[in-house]
Amino acid sequence: MTDTAQLAANWTAVRQRVDEACRVAGRDPAEVTILPVSKTFGAESVRAAMALGLHRFGENKVQEIRDKAAALAGEAIEWVVIGHLQTNKAKDVARLASEVQSLDRLELAEALHHRLQLEDRRLDVLVQVKTAREETKSGLPAEDLAAFLAQLRAYPSLRVRGLMTLATLSEDAGEVRACFRLLRELRDRCVAQGHELPRLSMGMSGDFPLAIAEGATEIRIGTAIFGSRAQA
Numbered sequence: 333m334t335d336t337a338q339l340a341a342n343w344t345a346v347r348q349r350v351d352e353a354c355r356v357a358g359r360d361p362a363e364v365t366i367l368p369v370s371k372t373f374g375a376e377s378v379r380a381a382m383a384l385g386l387h388r389f390g391e392n393k394v395q396e397i398r399d400k401a402a403a404l405a406g407e408a409i410e411w412v413v414i415g416h417l418q419t420n421k422a423k424d425v426a427r428l429a430s431e432v433q434s435l436d437r438l439e440l441a442e443a444l445h446h447r448l449q450l451e452d453r454r455l456d457v458l459v460q461v462k463t464a465r466e467e468t469k470s471g472l473p474a475e476d477l478a479a480f481l482a483q484l485r486a487y488p489s490l491r492v493r494g495l496m497t498l499a500t501l502s503e504d505a506g507e508v509r510a511c512f513r514l515l516r517e518l519r520d521r522c523v524a525q526g527h528e529l530p531r532l533s534m535g536m537s538g539d540f541p542l543a544i545a546e547g548a549t550e551i552r553i554g555t556a557i558f559g560s561r562a563q564a
């Protein structure tokens with residue numbers, strides 16, 4: 333359950349911190365979108381956030397999107413998939429999601445394209461790139477990005493809009509920032525090769541000022557808006 337007044341206060345505080353990070357970075361706050369991440373919070377929390385004017389929510393499990401979409405049927409909500417996606421979830425994603433930010437392999441692109449064609453829909457996608465050293469982090473290896481983007485041209489139901497990453501989990505701000513810088517540099521290189529990649533989704537509750545300093549156009553914020561998550 334999410335307390336409505338607390339949620340409103342959290343949202344205002346995050347927006348102010350984003351504005352401040354933009355000011356420090358010499359950027360226009362209008363360039364940075366906040367994606368509220370509602371994972372593990374129920375439909376009532378999403379409804380409370382909608383009362384603040386939010387209508388786009390990040391989720392990392394397709395089953396949660398299914399449950400919340402059913403509970404909130406009829407509401408104009410855009411569900412954004414930000415977590416590792418199994419190919420066998422492509423059908424639900426094609427039906428329910430407005431966007432996937434965790435596209436990281438060709439097999440998944442193929443499955444999504446197939447299901448989207450059956451639904452007669454298109455989907456915005458971001459390619460998730462691995463910029464952290466940790467073995468567990470999903471994402472496409474950076475050196476494969478250019479070839480992957482070229483291959484995605486075979487799937488016109490996927491509208492490639494940019495790149496996404498998760499930074500390394502580190503106390504060292506320099507190391508975290510290097511992940512965000514790498515994503516921006518990869519984007520710049522691919523744009524120079526003719527790809528259209530206006531969006532950079534990077535930064536979460538704990539590291540978003542660094543991501544904004546490195547050019548994030550979108551930050552994915554869970555804890556700082558909805559509060560801490562119960563241990564799964």
Ligand SMILES: *Cc1c(COP(=O)(O)O)cnc(C)c1O
Binds near residue numbers: 553
């Ligand atoms: C959970 C999650 C977030 C939000 O994390 P917070 O630290 O709660 O802001 C952002 N991106 C991804 C991919 C996530 O899974």
